[in-house]
Amino acid sequence: MMLSFKSTKRVLPPGNSSPTEVRNGSSRLLYGLSAFISIGALLFGYDQGVMGVIVADSRWLHLTQPKNSWVTGAVVSLYDIGCFIGAFSTGFLSDSLGRERLISRILFGCSNGVGRVILGYGVGACAAGVPLYLSEIAPAKLRGRLIGIEQMVLNFGEMVAFWANYGLSYLNSNDWWRIPIAIQILPAIVLGVGYRRDEAYEALIRLHGTDQAIIEMDMLNQVLDVEKLHGSKSWADILTFLAMMLQSFQQITGTNSILYYTPTLFRKGGISDAHIANLATGGVGIVLFVSSFVPIFYFDRLGRRTWLKFGTIGMMCAMIGITVLQWHAEKFPGSKGNYAIVAFPDLFYICFNISWGVAAWVYPSEIFPNNMRARGNALGSASNWISCYVVAQVSPAIADAINWGLYIIYAGICCLAYLFVQFMLVETKGVSLEAMSLRFGLERRTQ
Numbered sequence: 001m002m003l004s005f006k007s008t009k010r011v012l013p014p015g016n017s018s019p020t021e022v023r024n025g026s027s028r029l030l031y032g033l034s035a036f037i038s039i040g041a042l043l044f045g046y047d048q049g050v051m052g053v054i055v056a057d058s059r060w061l062h063l064t065q066p067k068n069s070w071v072t073g074a075v076v077s078l079y080d081i082g083c084f085i086g087a088f089s090t091g092f093l094s095d096s097l098g099r100e101r102l103i104s105r106i107l108f109g110c111s112n113g114v115g116r117v118i119l120g121y122g123v124g125a126c127a128a129g130v131p132l133y134l135s136e137i138a139p140a141k142l143r144g145r146l147i148g149i150e151q152m153v154l155n156f157g158e159m160v161a162f163w164a165n166y167g168l169s170y171l172n173s174n175d176w177w178r179i180p181i182a183i184q185i186l187p188a189i190v191l192g193v194g195y196r197r198d199e200a201y202e203a204l205i206r207l208h209g210t211d212q213a214i215i216e217m218d219m220l221n222q223v224l225d226v227e228k229l230h231g232s233k234s235w236a237d238i239l240t241f242l243a244m245m246l247q248s249f250q251q252i253t254g255t256n257s258i259l260y261y262t263p264t265l266f267r268k269g270g271i272s273d274a275h276i277a278n279l280a281t282g283g284v285g286i287v288l289f290v291s292s293f294v295p296i297f298y299f300d301r302l303g304r305r306t307w308l309k310f311g312t313i314g315m316m317c318a319m320i321g322i323t324v325l326q327w328h329a330e331k332f333p334g335s336k337g338n339y340a341i342v343a344f345p346d347l348f349y350i351c352f353n354i355s356w357g358v359a360a361w362v363y364p365s366e367i368f369p370n371n372m373r374a375r376g377n378a379l380g381s382a383s384n385w386i387s388c389y390v391v392a393q394v395s396p397a398i399a400d401a402i403n404w405g406l407y408i409i410y411a412g413i414c415c416l417a418y419l420f421v422q423f424m425l426v427e428t429k430g431v432s433l434e435a436m437s438l439r440f441g442l443e444r445r446t447q
């Protein structure tokens with residue numbers, strides 16, 4: 001089969017000019033490849049959403065009889081330990097296997113495993129590998145959009161999990177919950193069926209056109225030669241700190257304290273009917289999916305810092321709203337006003353999706369020099385998962401101890417996240433990967 005390529009405009013590499021902006025390769029191939037690789041995010045999102053309804057279901061509770069909220073938290077959070085190990089390992093596997101091989105082998109091999117830790121390993125490796133792969137095939141002006149597509153697929157997986165649980169929970173069986181857990185193998189099968197310089201050059205031609213590929217490959221070779229002269233891969237760098245903090249804040253601002261335990265949140269907010277709580281949880285899934293289209297079209301138009309600051313303010317307001325309405329439900333049980341709590345997880349995820357949901361994966365995948373990109377991104381992703389584990393493990397116990405006070409804590413962490421963005425992050429909008437060291441001033445440190 002013959003492939004046709006669009007003509008390309010000649011663009012000077014950065015150094016004495018601005019970063020590359022015009023890359024007119026095969027856009028259909030670029031978007032198609034991005035969508036296919038993002039199937040890994042479908043599994044990621046599905047497993048993020050699948051446990052919330054299950055751990056709140058009376059039949060599951062009767063069958064497993066967890067002794068306390070710490071045990072319930074462990075059932076959910078052990079998956080995150082596997083994700084942490086999987087994400088950390090990508091720093092080594094991505095360099096040896098390549099990005100595409102890593103994603104397909106890990107997913108296909110691990111999601112058919114025997115427990116949430118094993119599944120978590122596959123998902124964690126995928127969560128780190130997919131943004132890394134997308135950032136390296138994307139033009140600078142489209143990195144946010146392509147990783148936004150991944151976020152949209154992830155949220156679609158969460159929505160599917162919510163509604164699958166809602167429908168299957170009506171089955172007259174104590175083992176209904178095994179079905180949504182078993183479904184997780186399907187995305188892995190699809191992706192499973194389906195970085196060497198020669199291969200990289202061929203990929204650049206297909207994605208960006210012949211002329212542009214020559215320019216980019218020449219720039220890449222120069223960057224690799226400079227990096228070899230100035231030392232080996234290192235973890236001890238300010239970029240690693242930024243990646244780890246950004247990924248950690250994505251979690252400790254409370255996203256999975258809502259996502260993992262949405263029906264429980266609604267119950268504590270005064271919605272006592274389990275089916276209504278599950279239905280409202282499905283509504284959250286729809287909001288997650290629909291709002292994820294916003295960054296696909298608009299994330300690259302504004303800076304990363306702008307979206308992060310705006311989203312953080314909205315997330316903080318949502319946490320305060322949840323706090324107030326859970327307090328209201330405690331003081332006025334049975335009040336119709338308690339149903340207003342449904343709006344605030346929706347507000348949280350609208351603000352989260354346009355900011356931390358995308359930026360926390362875009363930023364770490366684009367800021368590192370080529371010789372440490374895989375390992376730096378892996379360490380950032382591992383920080384995300386260990387923070388996710390802490391949130392998933394302690395949130396039920398803290399909620400039992402101080403009730404609505406849990407969300408005041410998360411509102412306070414949102415304030416800290418805003419300060420981090422304001423004073424620590426460097427804007428990377430529109431900067432090519434080859435020119436990123438120039439943006440951070442790293443070339444001056446190596447001279």
